[in-house]
Amino acid sequence: MRRNAWIFLAVPLALFAVFMLLPMVIAAVISFTDYAIVGDWTWVGFENYTRIFQDSFFWIALRNTAWYTLLYVPLGLVIALSTAVLLNRRRGAVRLFRTLFYIPVVSSTVATATIWYWLLNPQKGLLNVALGWIGIDGPAWLYDSQWAMPAIVLMSVWAGFGANMIIFLGGLQGVPGDLYEAARLDGANAWQQFRYVTLPSLSRTTFLVSTLLIIGAFQVFDQAYVLTKGGPGNSTVTMVYYIYNKGFGALEMGYASALSFVLFVIIIVFSLANARLSTPRSESGERRRTRRSTRKAVSER
Template sequence: MRRNAWIFLAVPLALFLVFMLLPMVIAAVISFTDYAIVGDTEWVGLENYTRIFQDSFFWISLRNTAWYTLLYVPLGLVIALGSAILLNRSHRAVRLFRTLFYIPVVSSTVATATIWYWLLNPQKGLLNVALGWIGIDGPAWLYDSQWAMPAIVLMSVWAGFGANMIIFLGGLQGVPGDLYEAARLDGANAWQQFRYVTLPSLSRTTFLVSTLLIIGAFQVFDQAYVLTKGGPGNSTVTMVYYIYNKGFGALEMGYASALSFVLFVIILIFSLANARLSNPRSDAADRRRARRHDRKAVSAR
C-alpha cells in the first residue's frame, strides 16, 4: 500500500523537484554572481544584495507594489465575499452568474488587459462615458500617474475575484443553517447575522483568500506590462516588472535573482504576519465555542 502511494507521488514530486526546487537552487547560486548570459561570470558574494538597498528604483518599485497591495487586497476581499453571499442560493439562474463571474479567471491576462485598455480610454472609454452620464469628468486613467495604479487594481480585481468567490462559496455552504436559525430566533437582523455568524464562520476561509491575495499582489506583472509598461513616470513599475527589466532587459541575471529572493522574503514576512493576525482570532473563537459546548453538556447532565 505504501509503495503504491509513493508511485502516485513520484510524478508530482519529480515535477516539483525539476521545475520548482532545482530552479530555486540555481537562482540562489546565480544571485551571488554577476551572471549576464553573455560574457564571463564572476563570484561577487553579497554585492548584489547590498546593491539592492542602494538602488532607488528598487524602493520605487517596492512603494508601487505596496500601494497596489493596499488597494487590491481589501477590495478583492470585499467584492469576492459580497458576490459569494449574493450567489449563495439554489436558484437556477445563480449557476449562470457563477459561470459568468468565473470566466475572467480562465481568460488570458493579455486579452483581459486589452479589453480594459479600451474601457479606460480617456476620450471614448466606456468607463469615462458612464461617468459623464452622471456629470463626472473622468480622469485620464492610464495616462495619469495618480490614476494609473488604481486603474490596474480595478482590472485585476475584476479579472480575479471569481476564483476567490468560489472559495467563499464553499465556506458559506459549510456554515450550519442552525446557526442562522438560532440567530433569527434571538431577534438578529440580516446585518447582525452577517457580523456574528457569517464572518466568524468564515475566519479560516478569509485567512486563505487574504493570503492568496497578498501573494498575488506582490507578484503582479502582466497588468502593468500590458497596460502601462511601468508608466507614466514609473508610477506602475512593480517589483516583478523591475526584476523582469533587470533580468531580460539589462541582462543582469545575478542582480535580478537577488531581487527575486528579496521579494520572496517580503512575501514570506507578509504571509506570516497575516497568519499571526488571523489565526489567534479563529483559535480564540474555537476555544470559546468549545467552552460553551462543554458548559451545555455539563448542564444537560
C-alpha cells in the same frame, strides 16, 4: 500500501523538484554572481544584495507594489465575499452568474488587458462615458500617474475575483445552518447574522483568500506590462516588472536573482504577519463566541 502511495507521489514530487526546487537552487547560486546570460561570470558574494538597498529604483518599485497591495487586497476581499453572499442561493439563474463571474479568471491576461485598455480610454472609454452621464469628468486613467495604479487594481480585481468568489462560496456552504437558526431565535436581523455568524464562520476561508491575494499582489506583472509598460513616470513599475527589466532588459541576471529572493522574503514576512493576525479559532470556541456576540448585539438593539 505505503509503497503504492510513494509510487503515486513520485511523478508530482519529481515535477516539483525539477521545475521548482532546482530552479530555485540555481537562482540562489546565480544571485551571488554577475551572470549576464552572455559572456563569462564571476563570483561577487553579497554584492548584489548590498546593491539592492542602495538602488533608488528598487524603493520606487517596492513603494508601487505596496500601494497596489494596499488597494488590491481589501477591495478583492470585499467584492469576492459580497458576490459570494449574493450568489449563495439555490436558484437556476445563480449558476449562470457564477459561470459568468468566473470567465475572466480563465481568460488570457492580454485579452483582458485589451478590453480594459478600451474601457479606460480617456476620450471614448466606456468608464469615462458612464461617469459623464452623472456629471463627473473622468480622469486620464492609464495616462495619469495618480490614476494609473488604481486603474490596474480595478482590472486585476475584475479579472481575479471569480476564483476567490468560488472559495468563499465553498466556505459559506459549510457554515452550519443551526447557527443561523439560533441567531434568528435570538432575534438577530440579516445584518447581525452576517456580522456575528457568517464572518466569524468564514475566518479560515478569509485567511486563505487574503493570503492568496497578498501573494498575488506582490507578484503582479502582466497587468502593468501590458497596460502601461511601467508608466507614466514609473508610477506602475512593480517589483516583478523591475526584476524582469533587470534580468531580460539589462541582462543583469545575477542582480535580478537577488531581487527575486528579496521579494520572496518580503512575501514570506507579509504572509506570516497575515497568519498571525487572522489565526483561525477552534470550531467549538467559534460557535460559543458567535452565540455570545449575537445575543449581546440583539440585547443592545
